[in-house]
Amino acid sequence: MTESTKLPSGQTRINSLEMRNITKRFPGVLASDHVNFDVKSGEVHALLGENGAGKSTLMKILYGLYHPDEGEILLDGKPVTISSPTDSINLGIGMIHQHFMLVPTLTVAENVALGLPSSRGALTDLDRVSKRIIELANIYGLKIDPDAYVWQLSVGQQQRVEIIKALYRGAALLILDEPTAVLTPQEVDELFVIMRQMVKDGHALIFISHKLHEVVEICHRVTVLRNGRMIGTRPTSETTKQALANWMVGREVGFAPDRGTTTLGEVRLSLADVKCGSDRGTPGLRGVSFDVRSGEILGIAGVSGNGQRELAESITGLRKVTSGKVYLEGQDITNLPPGEITERMLSYIPEERMRDGMIKDFSIAENMVLREHHKQPYSRYGFLNLRGIATHADELIAKFRVKTPSRETMAKNLSGGNIQKVVLAREISRNPRVILAAQPTRGLDIGATEYVREQLIEQRNQGAAVMLVSEDLDEILALSDRIAVIYEGQVMDIVQRENATPEKLGLLMAGVHPEDAAPVVK
Amino acid sequence: MITELFSTTVLIGILASGIRLATPYLYAAIGETFSQKSGVLNLGVEGQMLLGCFAAFYVAFTTGNLWLGVLAAMIVGAVMGLAMAFVTVNLHAQQGISGIGFYLFGLGMSDLLFQRLMGTVETVKGFQKIYIPGLSDIPGIGEILFNQNILVYGAYLLVPIAWFVLNKTTLGLKIRAVGENPDAADSLGVSVAQVRYFTIILGGTLSGVAGASLSIALLNVFQQNMTSGLGFIAVALVYFGAWKPVGVLGGALLFSMVNSLQLWIQVLGIPVPSDIAVMMPYVLTILVLVATVSRVRAPSALTKPFERDE
Numbered sequence: 001m002t003e004s005t006k007l008p009s010g011q012t013r014i015n016s017l018e019m020r021n022i023t024k025r026f027p028g029v030l031a032s033d034h035v036n037f038d039v040k041s042g043e044v045h046a047l048l049g050e051n052g053a054g055k056s057t058l059m060k061i062l063y064g065l066y067h068p069d070e071g072e073i074l075l076d077g078k079p080v081t082i083s084s085p086t087d088s089i090n091l092g093i094g095m096i097h098q099h100f101m102l103v104p105t106l107t108v109a110e111n112v113a114l115g116l117p118s119s120r121g122a123l124t125d126l127d128r129v130s131k132r133i134i135e136l137a138n139i140y141g142l143k144i145d146p147d148a149y150v151w152q153l154s155v156g157q158q159q160r161v162e163i164i165k166a167l168y169r170g171a172a173l174l175i176l177d178e179p180t181a182v183l184t185p186q187e188v189d190e191l192f193v194i195m196r197q198m199v200k201d202g203h204a205l206i207f208i209s210h211k212l213h214e215v216v217e218i219c220h221r222v223t224v225l226r227n228g229r230m231i232g233t234r235p236t237s238e239t240t241k242q243a244l245a246n247w248m249v250g251r252e253v254g255f256a257p258d259r260g261t262t263t264l265g266e267v268r269l270s271l272a273d274v275k276c277g278s279d280r281g282t283p284g285l286r287g288v289s290f291d292v293r294s295g296e297i298l299g300i301a302g303v304s305g306n307g308q309r310e311l312a313e314s315i316t317g318l319r320k321v322t323s324g325k326v327y328l329e330g331q332d333i334t335n336l337p338p339g340e341i342t343e344r345m346l347s348y349i350p351e352e353r354m355r356d357g358m359i360k361d362f363s364i365a366e367n368m369v370l371r372e373h374h375k376q377p378y379s380r381y382g383f384l385n386l387r388g389i390a391t392h393a394d395e396l397i398a399k400f401r402v403k404t405p406s407r408e409t410m411a412k413n414l415s416g417g418n419i420q421k422v423v424l425a426r427e428i429s430r431n432p433r434v435i436l437a438a439q440p441t442r443g444l445d446i447g448a449t450e451y452v453r454e455q456l457i458e459q460r461n462q463g464a465a466v467m468l469v470s471e472d473l474d475e476i477l478a479l480s481d482r483i484a485v486i487y488e489g490q491v492m493d494i495v496q497r498e499n500a501t502p503e504k505l506g507l508l509m510a511g512v513h514p515e516d517a518a519p520v521v522k
Numbered sequence: 523m524i525t526e527l528f529s530t531t532v533l534i535g536i537l538a539s540g541i542r543l544a545t546p547y548l549y550a551a552i553g554e555t556f557s558q559k560s561g562v563l564n565l566g567v568e569g570q571m572l573l574g575c576f577a578a579f580y581v582a583f584t585t586g587n588l589w590l591g592v593l594a595a596m597i598v599g600a601v602m603g604l605a606m607a608f609v610t611v612n613l614h615a616q617q618g619i620s621g622i623g624f625y626l627f628g629l630g631m632s633d634l635l636f637q638r639l640m641g642t643v644e645t646v647k648g649f650q651k652i653y654i655p656g657l658s659d660i661p662g663i664g665e666i667l668f669n670q671n672i673l674v675y676g677a678y679l680l681v682p683i684a685w686f687v688l689n690k691t692t693l694g695l696k697i698r699a700v701g702e703n704p705d706a707a708d709s710l711g712v713s714v715a716q717v718r719y720f721t722i723i724l725g726g727t728l729s730g731v732a733g734a735s736l737s738i739a740l741l742n743v744f745q746q747n748m749t750s751g752l753g754f755i756a757v758a759l760v761y762f763g764a765w766k767p768v769g770v771l772g773g774a775l776l777f778s779m780v781n782s783l784q785l786w787i788q789v790l791g792i793p794v795p796s797d798i799a800v801m802m803p804y805v806l807t808i809l810v811l812v813a814t815v816s817r818v819r820a821p822s823a824l825t826k827p828f829e830r831d832e
Contacts, residue, residue, distance in 0.1 A: 065830065085708075085710070085711050086711035089710075097709065100706075101703070101710070102703065102706055103698070103699045103703045104703070104822075105702050105822075106695070106699060106702070110695055110699075111706075113692075113695065114696065114706070114707060114710050115696070115707065115710035115711045115712040116710075117692075122693065123691055124694075165710075
């Protein structure tokens with residue numbers, strides 16, 4: 001049997017790509033330490049590792065963004081030099097970045113054509129580009145309108161644009177950097193269908209993900225990296241989620257944190273038909289009502305941009321509520337200044353921890369007293385009590401196991417996980433009545449994620465009312481006692497954890513009530 | 523006396539000089555549109571214009587050749603643009619601050635050169651009105667639109683050219699992409715630095731021409747600080763015009779018409795304090811910007827230096 005060497009897109013396939021002994025040093029860090037990695041036509045090879053394990057470094061080397069200090073890259077057995085993204089594109093390598101590399105104000109066709117020579121010289125040839133996009137879209141089953149503006153597209157559609165962009169440039173090998181992080185479960189399924197088709201057609205795919213069940217589901221082989229070193233490569237059929245997790249972290253890790261026991265208490269936070277606007281002037285919340293009780297975690301599930309930010313900001317006083325009421329322990333706090341809401345012991349772990357959670361150029365000690373700096377023992381008569389601040393910082397650094405050279409280290413020099421620990425320490429150590437956690441583990445590695453989740457459960461078990469906003473369905477399911485699904489600024493439904501399945505939540509997240517959905521034909 | 527304002531002759535006069543006075547705004551603001559579209563705020567326009575004013579005037583005055591004057595202004599503007607590009611692209615300077623630096627440099631340098639090389643205010647015979655058979659003879663319209671000098675026509679011609687380059691060429695696509703999401707452009711092999719160098723130098727060159735249009739086509743003299751804030755208004759016009767050449771044209775016309783009106787008010791001796799009259803275009807700048815600022819969205823990467831992550 002002779003296999004065609006051409007892909008359906010007309011490109012020559014890449015039979016094998018091998019990275020040998022790749023070493024990359026940054027000042028003070030060995031980011032990649034003699035790593036070997038290879039991928040073949042017709043397979044999905046997962047690259048697994050915690051933040052800072054060296055996955056991105058390795059892929060940036062393959063894509064020509066970094067240059068290795070040692071090692072070589074072989075394409076179909078022949079050594080190649082990749083010194084820029086242009087080189088890698090010319091070799092048939094494409095990359096789907098975690099943060100989409102799209103220009104929202106341009107159309108799909110313009111995004112695809114960007115940087116490519118035009119068949120009309122200095123003039124654009126968008127009509128021809130559009131035609132080719134439609135061709136490719138038909139071959140690979142990626143429905144897309146070439147004339148739509150990217151800002152009009154859903155996240156899933158934007159990802160398709162990224163895939164088309166790579167295919168248009170003749171990608172035979174695709175690097176997918178955490179492609180499922182921003183998708184609904186249904187969109188993930190659609191992506192997997194596309195990936196399976198591509199693999200069948202002879203493409204080679206590299207799949208980077210934190211989500212172990214996805215790795216096990218879609219990948220043929222998996223390579224684990226830890227601290228810049230390669231731990232090993234195995235067929236996924238010979239491994240399990242638990243084994244992979246332990247391998248990746250280097251110790252036993254628990255997936256579903258032990259939720260312990262809790263007693264449900266009085267209503268601490270209550271929203272009654274809350275409405276507010278969004279930054280774009282459109283309605284942000286269209287009448288949201290729910291209660292959060294002492295001793296429970298209410299999960300807010302939903303696809304990014306459906307009102308989560310507005311919800312958190314309405315409660316914390318950062319956004320004006322246009323109608324409806326917010327009650328904290330029975331008292332009306334609607335549109336109170338954020339400072340007064342804080343005083344009533346509402347703690348907030350913001351989504352953008354680097355922007356809203358701390359001041360990058362302040363020390364850890366200073367960041368830890370941001371909320372309480374005007375009170376004793378951190379200050380008196382308007383003068384800071386540096387000793388009090390220092391003692392407080394040292395205590396919290398020890399208690400929350402923040403990895404830092406000293407309490408005077410500037411926040412911006414910490415890793416994402418440790419920054420979150422600083423925020424968590426500040427917000428939790430004041431024994432809040434209500435905790436509002438927005439995307440508390442986004443971008444954190446497994447170790448830090450585990451820690452943050454344990455702390456939230458600990459707070460719930462001690463009687464705090466916790467509202468958890470997360471786009472990660474696994475997290476919602478692992479932590480919540482009840483789950484509210486938000487869609488276009490409205491709560492679609494609130495379900496008990498026991499009655500929630502990813503499928504049911506996925507439909508709600510897409511704005512469909514499960515009872516209205518057409519029966520699935522299997 | 524107010525009624526005099528509404529006589530046909532005066533109205534034609536106001537409109538004709540309004541059309542003419544838009545010239546420096548157009549060159550400078552279209553140039554600035556290019557650099558802002560690529561994500562660079564060049565506040566040094568005023569300084570580039572002043573040096574352009576002087577270079578054009580001095581070269582035209584000493585050689586007697588107006589086109590050499592324009593060329594000199596373009597070169598001076600381009601060199602200023604090159605310096606601005608180096609400071610913003612390579613050194614990642616704060617664009618607002620470095621722009622003010624370039625403005626002050628242009629202000630001081632043009633005055634110094636004037637003192638050293640000329641010393642006294644001179645005049646040149648600038649670009650003359652071009653008579654277009656037929657068109658120039660149309661009553662009213664002819665006087666307003668077709669009785670202008672070559673630099674005025676050039677300025678208006680620049681508007682469709684700029685629109686075409688930005689929207690219909692691969693270069694324009696790159697400029698727009700670099701100003702909105704430089705990371706995306708970079709990941710596709712577009713050199714953010716190259717694009718920005720191009721637009722900043724182009725902006726400088728056009729600012730130079732804007733200066734030349736003042737000193738050898740409209741006013742035909744050189745005086746210290748003769749632009750008196752015109753370059754800053756050009757920057758504001760880019761915001762007003764929502765980063766579109768046609769919008770910039772509208773803004774430039776609005777301001778030059780108001781300017782023309784206040785000049786005529788003074789010429790006719792209408793009893794409005796001249797300070798108030800002179801203030802009008804500037805007050806209008808502020809009002810218009812306040813009114814438009816929330817309506818339009820600037821290029822996302824405007825004023826942000828580009829650097830690859832880690």
